[in-house]
Amino acid sequence: MANLHPKSGDPKVTYEYRRKKNAEEMRMQVITFTMMIFFTVIAFVAVGAGFSKWFIIPFVLLLAVVQVIFQLYYFMHMSHKGHEAPQLFMYSGVIVAFITILAFLTIIWL
Amino acid sequence: MSTIAHAQKRGFTGTIWEYLTTVDHKKIAILYLLAGGFFFIVGGIEAMMIRIQLAVPNNDFVSAGLFNEIITMHGTTMIFLAAMPLLFAFMNAVMPLQIGARDVAFPFVNALGFWLFFFGGVFLNLSWFLGGAPDAGWTSYASLSLASEGHGIDFYALGLQISGFGTLMGGINFLVTIINMRAPGMTYMRMPLFTWTTFVASALILFAFPPLTVGLFMLIFDRMFGSGFFDVAMGGNTIIWEHFFWIFGHPEVYILVLPAFGIFSEIFPTFARKRLFGYSSMVFATVLIGFLGFMVWAHHMFTTGLGPVANAIFAVATMAIAVPTGIKIFNWILTIWGGSIKFTVPMLYAVAFIPSFVMGGVTGVMQAAAPADYQFHDSYFIVAHFHYVIVGGIVLGLLGGAHFYWPLMFGTMLSEKLGKITFVLFLVGFHLTFFIQHFLGLMGMPRRVWTFLEGQGLATGNLISSIGAAFMALGIIVLLVNIVITQKKNIQVGRDPWEDGRTLEWAIPSPVPFYNFKQLPLVRGLDPFWIEKMEGKTDMTPAEPVGDIHMPNNSFVPFVISLGLFVAAFGAMYHADEGKDWAIPVLIIGMLITFGAMLYRSVKDDHGYHIHKEDLLDEAEGGTR
Numbered sequence: 001m002a003n004l005h006p007k008s009g010d011p012k013v014t015y016e017y018r019r020k021k022n023a024e025e026m027r028m029q030v031i032t033f034t035m036m037i038f039f040t041v042i043a044f045v046a047v048g049a050g051f052s053k054w055f056i057i058p059f060v061l062l063l064a065v066v067q068v069i070f071q072l073y074y075f076m077h078m079s080h081k082g083h084e085a086p087q088l089f090m091y092s093g094v095i096v097a098f099i100t101i102l103a104f105l106t107i108i109w110l
Numbered sequence: 111m112s113t114i115a116h117a118q119k120r121g122f123t124g125t126i127w128e129y130l131t132t133v134d135h136k137k138i139a140i141l142y143l144l145a146g147g148f149f150f151i152v153g154g155i156e157a158m159m160i161r162i163q164l165a166v167p168n169n170d171f172v173s174a175g176l177f178n179e180i181i182t183m184h185g186t187t188m189i190f191l192a193a194m195p196l197l198f199a200f201m202n203a204v205m206p207l208q209i210g211a212r213d214v215a216f217p218f219v220n221a222l223g224f225w226l227f228f229f230g231g232v233f234l235n236l237s238w239f240l241g242g243a244p245d246a247g248w249t250s251y252a253s254l255s256l257a258s259e260g261h262g263i264d265f266y267a268l269g270l271q272i273s274g275f276g277t278l279m280g281g282i283n284f285l286v287t288i289i290n291m292r293a294p295g296m297t298y299m300r301m302p303l304f305t306w307t308t309f310v311a312s313a314l315i316l317f318a319f320p321p322l323t324v325g326l327f328m329l330i331f332d333r334m335f336g337s338g339f340f341d342v343a344m345g346g347n348t349i350i351w352e353h354f355f356w357i358f359g360h361p362e363v364y365i366l367v368l369p370a371f372g373i374f375s376e377i378f379p380t381f382a383r384k385r386l387f388g389y390s391s392m393v394f395a396t397v398l399i400g401f402l403g404f405m406v407w408a409h410h411m412f413t414t415g416l417g418p419v420a421n422a423i424f425a426v427a428t429m430a431i432a433v434p435t436g437i438k439i440f441n442w443i444l445t446i447w448g449g450s451i452k453f454t455v456p457m458l459y460a461v462a463f464i465p466s467f468v469m470g471g472v473t474g475v476m477q478a479a480a481p482a483d484y485q486f487h488d489s490y491f492i493v494a495h496f497h498y499v500i501v502g503g504i505v506l507g508l509l510g511g512a513h514f515y516w517p518l519m520f521g522t523m524l525s526e527k528l529g530k531i532t533f534v535l536f537l538v539g540f541h542l543t544f545f546i547q548h549f550l551g552l553m554g555m556p557r558r559v560w561t562f563l564e565g566q567g568l569a570t571g572n573l574i575s576s577i578g579a580a581f582m583a584l585g586i587i588v589l590l591v592n593i594v595i596t597q598k599k600n601i602q603v604g605r606d607p608w609e610d611g612r613t614l615e616w617a618i619p620s621p622v623p624f625y626n627f628k629q630l631p632l633v634r635g636l637d638p639f640w641i642e643k644m645e646g647k648t649d650m651t652p653a654e655p656v657g658d659i660h661m662p663n664n665s666f667v668p669f670v671i672s673l674g675l676f677v678a679a680f681g682a683m684y685h686a687d688e689g690k691d692w693a694i695p696v697l698i699i700g701m702l703i704t705f706g707a708m709l710y711r712s713v714k715d716d717h718g719y720h721i722h723k724e725d726l727l728d729e730a731e732g733g734t735r
């Protein structure tokens with residue numbers, strides 16, 4: 001993949017740079033991974049503690065959305081170069097689906 | 111032994127086998143053309159039967175029940191099995207060449223897409239011989255389709271499911287091809303309009319087909335496995351089907367018409383010998399139509415009682431689509447304006463398309479006004495509207511495209527003289543058939559009606575309409591004769607037969623070598639071939655030295671995977687019947703065939719082969735043919 005091999009004249013610099021980048025990325029991955037496990041635990045706790053369902057359902061959904069974003073950006077490298085087309089398609093899909101569901105919830109009698 | 115020579119001479123069975131296993135986009139295009147053309151004729155015969163039945167009052171040429179089956183199969187066949195595959199034929203034949211690619215991104219998936227469509231279509235049409243075709247209209251509204259006796263609707267749901275998978279795969283393959291396989295210099299804003307419309311149509315396929323898949327699965331479960339999604343008595347909701355269908359259905363009409371727009375956007379500049387006017391606004395309009403196409407589905411459901419707020423919002427959204435469409439119309443007109451025009455057959459179709467399609471657009475906007483639509487809905491006015499957009503837009507595009515791209519696909523040129531006869535017959539027949547239907551609708555003739563009575567004032571109009579249909583049929587027969595004569599004579603016309611080709615596909619030798627480009631071309635702007643011509647060159651500047659070319663191997667697996675689903679569908683359909691114990695085993699065997707073939711494909715390595723540089727150079731010295 002082009003994004004894993006930054007092109008630069010000096011092999012030394014490239015190597016150092018990549019090492020630093022990789023270490024950084026690794027750290028972020030560990031952090032997000034811990035947070036994802038934490039979120040999952042919270043989700044179970046929220047259900048277990050028996051809050052009202054008007055709290056639990058939106059809350060768990062929110063946690064799920066955050067986890068999806070983590071997954072995409074930190075583990076599937078969506079922030080890296082070369083992912084513009086998938087991003088475009090995912091966001092358009094999300095927007096279209098959102099508007100459709102919004103229409104159902106607001107103006108359409110089913 | 112040269113790999114290139116190897117790929118040529120073959121016997122008859124060899125040719126059949128080649129086509130059953132091919133993964134070459136140019137051959138898959140021919141398969142789509144043949145299969146789509148076949149279904150187009152089947153759908154056309156059904157149309158003629160409808161028009162014969164309605165030619166005179168009180169007719170009993172076909173019974174009422176059979177009539178319902180015929181109109182259902184006519185619509186379903188024309189949309190899913192004729193128009194879509196014929197457009198796919200041109201997309202496959204032309205788009206990879208237009209962007210300077212050696213093949214599509216997933217040749218195997220491409221072949222799989224074709225065979226799924228084909229087996230789905232065959233399955234659907236077998237209903238004629240196995241106890242009756244579907245009879246609830248191409249929209250198959252649930253309250254009607256759940257009540258339909260026999261297996262007709264099951265054929266509809268399962269057949270469309272299978273062919274829908276194929277379409278979805280085809281769409282994904284085109285998307286990835288366009289994103290990843292453009293030649294050096296072919297930026298997005300240098301892509302020819304046909305490539306752009308293929309791109310947007312494929313994106314619409316990607317987003318629109320899943321709702322159809324879901325809806326069809328629910329219908330399959332309701333009918334065959336005892337669920338109650340649409341069954342009000344079981345707590346379901348019959349309107350949900352309509353929503354699923356139209357969330358798919360309205361984008362679908364744009365999936366069809368956008369590629370036709372693309373074909374015309376290639377024809378106009380070629381024969382006006384002038385750059386496409388307003389290229390970037392054309393791209394913008396295409397993308398905008400794609401987006402808006404998802405926000406208007408409820409205009410098909412104004413009369414279901416959505417309420418005034420929903421109706422008003424969807425009415426306005428629908429009317430908004432007329433704006434980008436209008437942009438396109440004006441751009442086409444301004445492309446011809448002041449050009450040095452050559453009225454070849456494709457150009458005739460293109461010019462006739464503009465007023466025909468505009469009429470369909472105007473009635474569309476009329477129907478978008480929700481209160482007015484309470485009058486138009488389910489009348490012949492609707493029939494007139496969508497035939498004006500579908501025949502005046504898509505079918506004219508397909509016919510024009512067939513003449514235009516025939517030399518690219520087959521190396522021969524269809525006769526211009528016969529082509530003009532087809533054109534006149536078809537165009538006159540088309541307006542004769544459908545114009546009068548607006549008035550029949552306004553006079554109260556309901557849609558999908560089996561017959562009418564004398565003295566209702568509908569007789570003359572219907573007779574005229576049926577006469578028009580006969581003209582269209584004659585036109586198509588002349589076209590078939592034209593094709594047979596042309597292929598029999600087989601006069602190869604060589605490269606750039608229209609002499610004014612602008613885009614990359616015309617820069618390739620004819621017949622197109624199976625590896626497309628010996629060297630990938632360097633693209634220096636919009637209409638790359640034209641740019642080179644204007645600088646006095648006859649060839650594209652290569653972007654790379656001659657090197658080995660990697661090619662995929664042929665494979666029989668796509669055929670087998672699709673065959674498995676075809677077999678399984680019979681099992682799913684008959685399992686609930688009394689005394690059909692064989693059905694469940696058949697379902698299982700079919701799925702085993704499919705999954706077995708997929709497993710085989712996954713575990714067996716197939717890296718393709720290379721055409722060696724030396725062979726390519728040898729061939730260049732020895733002359734291509």
Ligand code: HEM
Pocket residue numbers: 249363364366367409410428429431432435470471472473474475477478483486487488492495496499500503504
């Ligand atoms: C300016 C653009 C368009 C507008 C505003 C428009 C509007 C409409 C409306 C409001 C209806 C529903 C009428 C009713 O059932 O009461 C309709 C039906 C239909 N339209 Fe269009 N339309 C447009 C373009 C197209 C195009 C481009 C196509 C196809 C390529 C198309 C194909 C159809 C079909 C097939 C139906 C009938 C569906 C059915 O009930 O079976 N329309 N159109």
Ligand SMILES: [Cu+2]
Pocket residue numbers: 359360363406407409410
């Ligand atoms: Cu629509």
